[in-house]
Amino acid sequence: MFDQFLAQDRFDLVPHLVAISIAYILALPIGWNREKAERSAGLRTFPLVAVASCGFIQAAEGITADSPEAMARIVEGLITGMGFIGGGAILRRNDSVKGTATAASLWITGAIGVSVALGSLDVAVMLSLITVGTLWFMAPLKHGKSDRTTANEVDASGGIDADVGH
Numbered sequence: 001m002f003d004q005f006l007a008q009d010r011f012d013l014v015p016h017l018v019a020i021s022i023a024y025i026l027a028l029p030i031g032w033n034r035e036k037a038e039r040s041a042g043l044r045t046f047p048l049v050a051v052a053s054c055g056f057i058q059a060a061e062g063i064t065a066d067s068p069e070a071m072a073r074i075v076e077g078l079i080t081g082m083g084f085i086g087g088g089a090i091l092r093r094n095d096s097v098k099g100t101a102t103a104a105s106l107w108i109t110g111a112i113g114v115s116v117a118l119g120s121l122d123v124a125v126m127l128s129l130i131t132v133g134t135l136w137f138m139a140p141l142k143h144g145k146s147d148r149t150t151a152n153e154v155d156a157s158g159g160i161d162a163d164v165g166h
Contacts, residue, residue, distance in 0.1 A: 016058050023050040023116040026128040027109050033135045039102045041089055046109050049085070053078055053113025075114055082110035105131055 024047045031046030056078060057071075064070040086103030108131050115124035 019058060019116050020051050020054050022121065022124070023047075023054040023113040026050060026112050026116070026124055029128065029132045030105050030109055030135065033132065034102055034105060037135075037139070039089075039099070041102050041106060046105070049082070049106055049109045050113040050116075053082070053110040054117040055113075057114055057117030078110055078114055079107075082107045085110075101135065105135065 027046040027050035028043075031041075031043040034046065035042030056074065060071065060074045064074065086106040089102045089106060090097060090099040092098075108127055112124045112127050115121070115127065
């Protein structure tokens with residue numbers, strides 16, 4: 001059975017290796033940012049999400065070549081799956097919600113993998129740049145707001161509650 005697969009002249013690793021490598025590289029800065037910020041998903045998770053998304057699309061190319069509707073259903077399934085994975089990164093504590101930026105970043109990383117697999121490298125690069133830019137350059141604005149001590153963050157001994165805002 002494997003011999004029939006090879007005889008069909010479909011065994012060409014180089015284009016797949018290139019696409020998967022590009023997806024991996026474009027996801028690395030996002031993963032690095034989340035790792036550096038000590039989030040639930042980081043340096044390993046983000047490249048794996050991009051590679052998996054890219055791989056699902058590439059694996060399906062042979063069976064969906066004549067059916068754009070079939071490929072659209074696969075992309076739709078990936079979008080839903082990425083939402084599910086991202087949902088797992090969101091935590092609710094008392095009156096705050098944590099992990100929404102990580103969840104959104106996971107979703108975008110899936111889109112990067114899909115874009116690379118579909119040959120839309122320009123879209124993939126822009127998604128990566130916008131995500132990295134948002135995470136890195138908008139963080140000081142967010143941290144400036146959350147680093148302020150409020151009356152609710154002071155415990156009974158007069159110290160600052162270490163869990164608030166982190």
